[in-house]
Amino acid sequence: MPELPELRLRVANDAPIRRDREYVLYWMIAARRPRDSFALDRAIAHARELSVPLVILExxxxxxxxASARHHRFVIDGMADNQRAFASTPATYIPxxxxxxxxxxxxxxxxxxxxSVVVTDEAPGFFLPRMIDAASRALDVRLEVVDSCGILPLRAVERVFPTAHAFRRTLHxxxxxxxxxxxxQRPFAGKELAKLGxxxxxxxxxxxxxASAELLAGDPARLAxxxxxxxxxxxxxxxxxKAAxxxxxxxxGERLHRYGTERSQPGDEVASGLSPYLHFGHISSHRILRTIFKDESWAPTKLGKPTGSRAGWWGLSESAESFLDELITWRELGFNxxxxxxxxxTFESLPHWAQRTIExxxxxxREYVYSAQEFERAATHDPLWNAAQRQLVAEGRIHNYLRMLWGKKIYEWSAxxxxxxxxxxxLNNKYALDGRDPNSYSGIFWVLGRYDRAWGPERPVIGMLRPMSSANTARKLRVRGYLERYGPQPSLL
Ligand SMILES: Cc1cc2nc3c(=O)[nH]c(=O)nc-3n(C[C@H](O)[C@H](O)[C@H](O)COP(=O)(O)OP(=O)(O)OC[C@H]3O[C@@H](n4cnc5c(N)ncnc54)[C@H](O)[C@@H]3O)c2cc1C
Known part of the structure; x- marks a missing residue:
């Protein structure tokens, strides 16, 4: 069987591999894609070794x-792609x-x-770990949990990191x-596999x-x-x-070269927009990394000294380095x-200095206190905040810089x-297409001091938390186009 990096494999129960059974089952719950998945590779390797077919349940x-129409539709789009992709393989795919x-x-x-054996995806956060635990107790066959979450295997480091800088030093x-x-990239290529009869x-x-063909095709009535x-x-x-x-x-082609300098401008779409696809496993970090390496003719000899510095370690362009710092350092910090x-x-997971200053x-x-409903209806006094909230409700996303401001103001304007x-x-998990992710919690808890340091001077309400203001944001960034685009339009809410 081809080697799966040992750190990526967790055997979740004591039940045996049952060689006398009909097939290998891949229970696809997080890496929802037809390639670039260690779990899929592992399931195929088992099927070949046992000379049995592979069944994939998504x-x-x-x-x-x-659970909402927005997120269901996104995941079901992925199922339709997977059905098409697996149709040309010997595997039996069940959406x-x-x-x-x-x-x-x-x-x-x-x-x-x-x-004979069940393989599934490692999936930190939300209800998935509990679901895997319950399965490990219930199944009478070996359950293997395979980590395709990021470039660094989750078990490659033992500790939790207080800052991105500390994590980056270890990453280097x-x-x-x-x-x-x-x-x-082509998990079935050149591999003989038995077919289910x-x-x-x-x-x-x-x-x-x-799932019916109509539902997979996006029929609104079936979704409704x-x-x-x-x-x-x-x-x-x-x-x-496919969309990913x-x-x-x-x-x-159009954005990466500007990423290093213009990512923070809300008027421009310079960020990748990949987070919903990463969240639902429709694309892997490995594929993204490979694409960048190829584009910049990267070789391992280009790696610099392990200084922990944000820039210069990979030996790539400034923009590519800046993007990889988000994709790997920040994303995998949240998974860690x-x-x-x-x-x-939970609140108790915040650093002690942050808990102390909040208390x-x-x-x-508070100058303003809004209810959950007022926040949801974008009914605050602040046009920029309201615009960010409207973008979230209408499009399932907020520009990253404004997302930070969005969170900071919710803190200041809550009791x-x-x-x-x-x-x-x-609000994040209900509306954002990338919500319920480990990084939903990194971002939300960053607002309250996680991965940050104390910022003096001490201020009313926010204490030593990092301040952010709409006025400063508007001064620093070009927000007029953004405000026009997401200004009050009753039809959006
Ligand atoms: C209050 C708040 C809530 C957030 N909620 C989420 C969320 O629900 N889901 C989510 O994936 N991210 C969340 N973030 C982090 C960040 O806003 C998004 O990851 C990013 O804006 C996604 O857009 P993109 O894919 O175009 O990012 P790009 O800038 O193109 O970055 C590429 C990838 O790197 C990762 N990344 C980028 N920025 C961050 C970051 N600050 N922290 C962690 N990973 C990052 C993401 O996986 C992203 O897709 C939140 C941030 C804040 C401040």
Whole structure:
């Protein structure tokens, strides 16, 4: 069997591999793509070694918090892509969308009862770790959890990092050993694999139905029939591996060269727009990294000294270095936290200095206090904040710089830090296409001091937290176009 980097594999239970069974099951829950996935590679390797077919189950539940038409449509777009991609392989692909809460219960166990081994994705944060734990207890067959989350395997470092700088220093030391490890770009190429003699629906029997062709094709009526929040509608952004690759191509061709200098300008679209695709696993960091390396003819000999500095280590252009600092340092910092601390989404996980300063200013009078509903309706006194909130509601995203301002103001205009956290988590995870990610919590908790330092002088309400103001933002950045675009339009809300 081809080597899977040991650090990327976790065997989640004591049950054996059952060689007398029918197939290998890949339970695709996070790396929702047909290539560039260590878990898919592992499942294929098992199937070949055992000389049995490969069955891939990609499920989507309905009974979880924030399940909405917007996020369902994005994931279902990805299922349609996957169905097309796996149709030309020997694997049997089963897209399953739960029609009602709990309808999918028992499906994994039923499919696993005929499997020799089950492989799934490591997925820190949200409800997925609990779902994997429950499966590991219930299955009578070996469950392997494979980490395709980022460039650095989650288990390559033991500790949690207080700052991006501390993490970057470690990355510079340990990452080079992992840069050669990449999942397969063409996982089935040149590999003999047994084919299942029956259809996916046949395996599901009478109790469960594969997602219909109409639902996969994006039929609004089929989506509307699902018991999910229809008040958060799909955006114009299509999900899936195909769309993700198009977004990557556009970024490489039109934006990357300006990223280092213009990323913060809200009027320009210079950032990649890849976060929803990364979140749902429609694209992998490895693919993005490979594309940049190829574009800049990179070789390992270009790596600099491990100084922990933001720029200069990779030996790439300034823009590419700046982008990789977000994609690897910042993104994987969030995965590090969510995978190692169960309390990553609680107030108590903030650094002590931040908790202390927040508590010291808890009773300070606030100039404005808004309710969760007022925030949601973009009904504050601040046009720039309202515009950011409208963009979030309408498009499922906020420009990164304004996202920081958005969070800072929610903190300043809430009665307590706990209220602010609840509002940020609710609005971000309800509307943002990249919400519910480990980095949702990095960003939201950064507002309250995580990964940051104390900023003097001490101010009312925010204490030693880093200040941000709309007036300064408007002075520094070109916001007029943004305000025009996302100004008050009653139809948006
Ligand atoms: C209050 C707040 C909430 C946030 N919520 C989320 C969220 O729900 N999901 C999410 O993925 N990110 C979140 N972020 C981080 C950041 O805003 C987004 O990752 C980024 O704007 C996504 O746009 P992009 O893909 O065009 O980024 P690019 O600038 O093109 O960056 C490429 C990738 O690097 C990663 N990245 C970029 N910036 C950051 C960052 N500051 N922290 C961590 N990773 C980063 C993302 O995976 C991103 O897709 C939040 C930030 C704040 C301040």
């Amino acid at each position: 499920p989507l539940r309905v009974g979880y918090r924030w 399953y969308v739960e029609p009602s809460p709990g309808a999918g219960r028992g499906l994994l166990a039923a499919l696993a009862s005929r499997a 030391r340990v990452l080079p050993a992992h840069l050669e490890e990449a999942p397969s 029956r259809s996916g629906q046949d395996l599901l029997g009478d109790r469960w139905r594969e 029939a699902l018991p999910i929040d229809a008040s958060v509608p799909p955006t114009s952004l299509r999900g899936g591996a 690759n198009a977004v990557l191509r556009r970024f490489m 936290m969510a995978s190692k601390r169960a309390d990553y989404d 010291a200013h808890a009773e300070d009078p 307590t830090a706990e209220d602010a956290l609840a509002v940020m988590i609710e």
